[in-house]
Amino acid sequence: MRIAVIGGTGLIGTRVVARLESDGHDVVVASRATGVNSYTGEGLEQALAGAHALVDVSNSDSLDEAAASEFFYGSTLNLLTYGAAAGVAHHVALSVVGTDRLARSEGGYFAAKAAQERLIRESRRPYSIVHATQFFEFIANIADAGTNREVVRLSRALFQPMAADDVAAAVAVTAAGPPLGRVVEFAGPERFRLEELVRRQLRLRHDLRDVVVDPLARYFGTDLDEHELLPGPDATIAPTRYDDWFATGGRPYEPATRHPLRS
Numbered sequence: 001m002r003i004a005v006i007g008g009t010g011l012i013g014t015r016v017v018a019r020l021e022s023d024g025h026d027v028v029v030a031s032r033a034t035g036v037n038s039y040t041g042e043g044l045e046q047a048l049a050g051a052h053a054l055v056d057v058s059n060s061d062s063l064d065e066a067a068a069s070e071f072f073y074g075s076t077l078n079l080l081t082y083g084a085a086a087g088v089a090h091h092v093a094l095s096v097v098g099t100d101r102l103a104r105s106e107g108g109y110f111a112a113k114a115a116q117e118r119l120i121r122e123s124r125r126p127y128s129i130v131h132a133t134q135f136f137e138f139i140a141n142i143a144d145a146g147t148n149r150e151v152v153r154l155s156r157a158l159f160q161p162m163a164a165d166d167v168a169a170a171v172a173v174t175a176a177g178p179p180l181g182r183v184v185e186f187a188g189p190e191r192f193r194l195e196e197l198v199r200r201q202l203r204l205r206h207d208l209r210d211v212v213v214d215p216l217a218r219y220f221g222t223d224l225d226e227h228e229l230l231p232g233p234d235a236t237i238a239p240t241r242y243d244d245w246f247a248t249g250g251r252p253y254e255p256a257t258r259h260p261l262r263s
């Protein structure tokens with residue numbers, strides 16, 4: 001099956017591409033680095049020609065609400081429009097567990113992801129939306145986003161993070177199946193407090209920043225309730241535990257090269 005992966009050079013995208021290729025699919029790697037820009041439409045017609053499925057694992061260069069909203073709105077409209085013209089039979093997008101709740105309460109980056117999901121749901125195109133929890137590889141970003149003067153301030157929220165490889169497997173399996181017309185949730189096997197796992201990761205990496213619980217701390221522009229990042233009871237539980245991921249060389253994600261268009 002021919003499958004176009006938008007954002008196929010990113011943290012999740014490279015893993016989705018590898019997984020689909022090893023399952024025997026004909027994969028088109030689409031990102032600005034390969035001449036495809038989902039926001040401007042450049043190269044989309046060629047990238048989607050003959051594709052049965054389109055997998056959107058792209059991300060905005062900036063995680064602030066305005067920039068992310070502009071990106072996801074424009075890019076998703078283009079993908080739906082070009083996808084329909086090319087006869088794509090399955091539009092698959094990756095989003096975050098709890099997006100609707102988080103967007104409703106405060107907005108931030110999650111308002112942009114909620115808008116992306118709404119466009120897909122209301123497009124009348126055949127789709128599946130994969131909701132994943134936070135990636136282990138992303139915990140360093142959570143620490144950095146909460147840092148001010150060498151102190152990491154985090155809410156008391158619980159989360160159930162998962163390995164990027166498990167996220168990619170979930171996306172690849174969904175893309176190879178029929179359109180579900182709904183959200184499917186995936187989550188890691190263990191539940192932690194944000195501050196607990198951030199502190200653990202910083203210590204394992206000999207990072208001496210203090211980690212403190214601050215009820216007023218925001219999470220990527222959003223106020224978090226204790227349970228808002230957690231999956232529902234029907235979520236599929238991924239196999240990889242945090243300690244096993246770390247022990248087998250799991251590391252925060254650092255893109256090898258930065259695209260010239262990225263700030």
Ligand SMILES: NC(=O)c1ccc[n+]([C@@H]2O[C@H](COP(=O)([O-])OP(=O)(O)OC[C@H]3O[C@@H](n4cnc5c(N)ncnc54)[C@H](OP(=O)(O)O)[C@@H]3O)[C@@H](O)[C@H]2O)c1
Pocket residue numbers: 006007008009010011012013030031032033034036037038039040057058059060061075094095096097113131132133134135138259262
């Ligand atoms: N972080 C988490 O814990 C988490 C949890 C659940 C879901 N998610 C979702 O997972 C998705 C993927 O995240 P990620 O961390 O894998 O992202 P990432 O590593 O930042 O990769 C983003 C990808 O998007 C591409 N891209 C950016 N702008 C583009 C454009 N205009 N046209 C075409 N491609 C473009 C990038 O390639 P170029 O630079 O070459 O264009 C890159 O391949 C996101 O939508 C995010 O919301 C994240």
